[in-house]
Amino acid sequence: MxxxxxxxxxxxxxxxxxxxxxxxxxxxxxxxxxxxxxxxxxxxxxxxxxxxxxxxxxxxxxxxxxxxxxxxxxxxxxxxxxTPDAFKVTFSYGKPAYLSWVTRPEDKTLLEALNGTITRLVKSGQIAEMQKKWVGLESGTPEDGYLPDNAVQLKQ
CATH class of the missing domain: 3.40.190.10 (Periplasmic binding protein-like II)
Incomplete structure (x- = not known):
């Protein structure tokens, strides 16, 4: 705004x-x-x-x-x-919404590779660094409570 x-x-x-x-x-x-x-x-x-x-x-x-x-x-x-002087966030509304990587259930190797890479990047702080560098803010990476209703999460 x-x-x-x-x-x-x-x-x-x-x-x-x-x-x-x-x-x-x-x-x-x-x-x-x-x-x-x-x-x-x-x-x-x-x-x-x-x-x-x-x-x-x-x-x-x-x-x-x-x-x-x-x-x-x-x-x-x-x-x-x-344009730093033109816009300002005046308030936030609602719960955060997150983007997800989606794989087919049978693609367990891909799922494990994605989960492993994301976990490694989060733990090292690299995700936060990339978010700040490329987006301008750190949006966080939730570990739970982020799935939409009726979503199925495969366990590794």
Whole structure:
């Protein structure tokens, strides 16, 4: 979000023009935020504008076409890294979402190689270093509680 000084929490988005990426995970999150605002007796967003990409949302925020954007932390970090004075994360919403490597159940050798490499990189601190270098923030690597509902995790 732009550092306009008045958006510090969810309720500050009542009556605000918000943007996000069409069909993305944050599209659903933004709609949930709007519903939550209305359920709490607020006006909700003045409008939700949907764009083709996260960079499009950032452009529309910087050009004043929207007042705030809902984007993943990784996108926000990239925007702040490339244009440090233009954007600021004013608050986070919801639980963290993580990306996963998925293999077929019969690919046990590949699964073991992926798990082993990721574990080694986490323990050595290299994952955190790469996250900071390439993304601009350390997002952490959970050991449990990250699987979506009904997911199956194969044990090694």
């Amino acid at each position: 732009a550092d306009n000084g008045f958006i510090k929490q969810l309720s500050d988005l009542n009556g605000v023009l918000v943007g996000t990426q069409l069909g993305s995970s944050t599209d659903a999150v933004a709609r949930q935020m709007n519903d939550e605002l209305k359920a709490a007796g607020g006006k909700g967003f003045s409008d939700l504008r949907l764009f083709q990409s996260y960079p499009d949302t950032a452009f529309n925020l910087s050009s004043g076409q929207v007042d705030a954007i809902v984007v993943p932390n990784i996108s926000a970090a990239e925007f702040m890294k490339t």
